[in-house]
Amino acid sequence: EDKVVQSPLSLVVHEGDTVTLNCSYEVTNFRSLLWYKQEKKAPTFLFMLTSSGIEKKSGRLSSILDKKELFSILNITATQTGDSAIYLCAVNRAGSYQLTFGKGTKLSVIP
């Protein structure tokens, strides 16, 4: 059974701080790892990672995958209150229709 473990489960930081969220996984025939942000409603897609060592970046958010050590990190620099959300990590097995999600990291950014 595929397994995704995120840490920490929750995190409180001040505006302007930099945070690193972790996602480790166990999956047979790994294809991709995805990051989502969930505020009040639907999870929204952030990144998809398939190759080790290649950083994906979008504004203050960036993510990288290590397929040897089976983990990914999501970095957020210069955090803002609008970054407060639950960040979800999911893995996709090759040939599978299913995405398996971790339990999420709840990030709270306080002014």
Added chain:
Amino acid sequence: DTAVSQTPKYLVTQMGNDKSIKCEQNLGHDTMYWYKQDSKKFLKIMFSYNNKELIINETVPNRFSPKSPDKAHLNLHINSLELGDSAVYFCASRGQPNTGELFFGEGSRLTVL
């Protein structure tokens, strides 16, 4: 234009009732999903259809029955509702069946009293 839309957004009902949640996507995707998110925010797969064919059927009670009249629609019917069914149910679709990202609807919050 909402890509994945679910109705109703909120549903409050009594134990023992039967209810349905509808989902429609206008993205032209072949694959659709139902996920359940519990109070701890854990997203768990329930069902998936690819082009109207059931492809994932996780261990959920028989009281839950998905129906896909066409590839743009995936509805969820729940019989004999129980307190533990209270959750947010998310519909999602995916363009490439086993490689692309999921696009989620806004969720349907079901409360069983």
